[in-house]
Amino acid sequence: MTLWTLFFKNSKILSEQFDKDPKKMMLINNIQHKNEIINIYLSTSKNINLSDLEKLCDSVGWIRRPLKKVKIAIKNSFLIVSLFQISERENKLIGFARATSDYAFNATIWDVVIHPEFQGKGLGSILVNQIIKDLREAEITTITLFADPEVLSFYKNLGFLSDPNGIRGMFWYPK
């Protein structure tokens, strides 16, 4: 079975996505997973299945958010990056990240998530580096994010600085 036959075999969603914008889907890696070699694809299409995304966020224990709002957030993000596994057994959304931006100077990365079964394989770095690459190509120079304490070193390894020149991240929450 060729790669492309395999690719289109099981996943209506993926093939629809691929049909719409073939340039937005690319093979990035082959990794060993459960005694099987699987292909990991990266997509920058905003045409993402919201139910698949909810399942992915569930897998890391995030609080559920209304799908209607998730759809709006994706539409109004500057950039969406998703990772899919494509194998004979299943096709699955296994990673996601997005960035808001003013399309000129600043961008902020949000919602970086890798399915627990696929963590520790370098896929988070692939996601974030793809975002950096695309933002740099768009000549956006200030790339920011807000990092939980447990992922500080992950982002430091990717070249992010925390609180440079004493600049502090601040949050306003509803009373």
Add this chain to the structure above:
Amino acid sequence: MTLWTLFFKNSKILSEQFDKDPKKMMLINNIQHKNEIINIYLSTSKNINLSDLEKLCDSVGWIRRPLKKVKIAIKNSFLIVSLFQISERENKLIGFARATSDYAFNATIWDVVIHPEFQGKGLGSILVNQIIKDLREAEITTITLFADPEVLSFYKNLGFLSDPNGIRGMFWYPK
């Protein structure tokens, strides 16, 4: 002279802006400035004069940015808030701030600036509180920003928390 006669007397830019969307311009304060009572107006229109904005940013010593990119950034910001002084003597852009957002969950405030002559009069708080109000009305719950050390206490007084739960602001800069 009535307020509206005064309002339209000198400022082509302001009157054009007002004509296009009268709801977006409102009188917020009368303040004493150079032995004169001046009216301060707040506008949420994106139809802002870029040369006036550049002068305002020059007044606080910011590095100049290409106006073409500034225009793109304003267009792609979720929200723009400007302050104008309207007096018999002159009409002037004296404050500005903007926010990016995904229109659903998160927003980030950027480029908060008050002309030095008008600092210490509570206008910065008016700008930021207006942004918070508008974002809350749009049901955006996570309002963020990156604060230089010298303005940390300003934002704390407005209810912002720095590094809540150990979350840290991070920046990636081009090598």
